[in-house]
Amino acid sequence: MQTYGSYPQLIIDLKALSHNAEYVKEKCEGAGIDVAGVLKGTGGAVPCADVFEKAGFNQLASSRIEQLARMKKSGIKAPLMMIRIPMLSEVREIVKWCDISLNSELKVLRSLNEEALRQNKRHGVILMVDVGDLREGFIDTDDLVDTACKVENEMPGLELLGTGTDVGCYGSILPSAGSLQKLVDMTEAIEEAIGRKVKYISGGATSSLMRIFDGDMPERINHLRIGEGILMARDLEVFYGYDMSEMRQDAYTLKAEIVELKKKPSLPIGESGVAAFGRHQVYEDRGVRLRAIAAVGKVDYGSHEDIFPKEEGIEIMGSSSDHLILDVENYPKPLSPGDIVEFSIDYASMVYLTASDNVKISYRN
Numbered sequence: 001m002q003t004y005g006s007y008p009q010l011i012i013d014l015k016a017l018s019h020n021a022e023y024v025k026e027k028c029e030g031a032g033i034d035v036a037g038v039l040k041g042t043g044g045a046v047p048c049a050d051v052f053e054k055a056g057f058n059q060l061a062s063s064r065i066e067q068l069a070r071m072k073k074s075g076i077k078a079p080l081m082m083i084r085i086p087m088l089s090e091v092r093e094i095v096k097w098c099d100i101s102l103n104s105e106l107k108v109l110r111s112l113n114e115e116a117l118r119q120n121k122r123h124g125v126i127l128m129v130d131v132g133d134l135r136e137g138f139i140d141t142d143d144l145v146d147t148a149c150k151v152e153n154e155m156p157g158l159e160l161l162g163t164g165t166d167v168g169c170y171g172s173i174l175p176s177a178g179s180l181q182k183l184v185d186m187t188e189a190i191e192e193a194i195g196r197k198v199k200y201i202s203g204g205a206t207s208s209l210m211r212i213f214d215g216d217m218p219e220r221i222n223h224l225r226i227g228e229g230i231l232m233a234r235d236l237e238v239f240y241g242y243d244m245s246e247m248r249q250d251a252y253t254l255k256a257e258i259v260e261l262k263k264k265p266s267l268p269i270g271e272s273g274v275a276a277f278g279r280h281q282v283y284e285d286r287g288v289r290l291r292a293i294a295a296v297g298k299v300d301y302g303s304h305e306d307i308f309p310k311e312e313g314i315e316i317m318g319s320s321s322d323h324l325i326l327d328v329e330n331y332p333k334p335l336s337p338g339d340i341v342e343f344s345i346d347y348a349s350m351v352y353l354t355a356s357d358n359v360k361i362s363y364r365n
């Protein structure tokens, strides 16, 4: 879709991203761990993929085939990894555009095998193991081993690269050394059955970096798939108190334009019903205040709790699909329509902002 004008605008600082990418790459390399750099948080933006490729990640990854195809078409050479279980309806594109996928269903694996043979390719697969978080993956060892043997012995179009797990996605389970050891144990059951060692045991995502920081990663884990820990580098500090001061947390700036500036009461006037999207809202009476409306809304960032005014004296009061209401009573400088307000963002709002057709994305080198 065409965007008009310059706002709302999301600025992505590629230097900051590059710093984080190199930092994570180095930390993992030091621990003997390969990394897939996960780009889905930025909508698979190609300039970000370029940064990840330069940092030397072993694979670039996304949960959306469209993003991976775009990377490939734009000249990315690094191996591409699909990190959502492929849909049967997209198997042809999976084999065409990416080198590796994460899998948990025999039916999908058989279809990938047939398609790989048809396209004259060997498609790499990682079997997902559910160690308790209850998102994707085999939960039963016999089922896992049985499927691994079928891939190994009956599917020449596939290369069984190893296993992987997800934690902290649905079930809020931590990547404890114990949970990851379970993955290793189940993988060793496969290795015994197929008579060889697998290349990768992929021990999770950003949260598994805690095992590297703490120095207690189970010996055989040799691969992670990391998105947030590079793109934002915020979660491990905010949720688990890790020191992330060596990483750049300022890679993104959302800019929005003020379209109205008026003194208004803080308590709505009239009979009360519901607000936008049928939400029941509570309002605090702060008297008459100077308020600004910025031309950006939930359609762009999801929830206004995931964006943060950068300047003192600007407070978010609420928002609807396309309007963000700001209390600017305490802002020290005069404001007028046309002025730009800046926000920092988190992972959740980044996902929406980079997917919105109305947000202009620009890059700072």
Ligand SMILES: *Cc1c(COP(=O)(O)O)cnc(C)c1O
Pocket: 038, 040, 063, 083, 084, 102, 166, 204, 205, 206, 207, 225, 226, 227, 228, 229
């Ligand atoms: C999103 C995702 C990742 C990356 O997660 P982060 O927390 O952003 O590091 C890794 N693996 C899978 C399967 C995912 O879906």
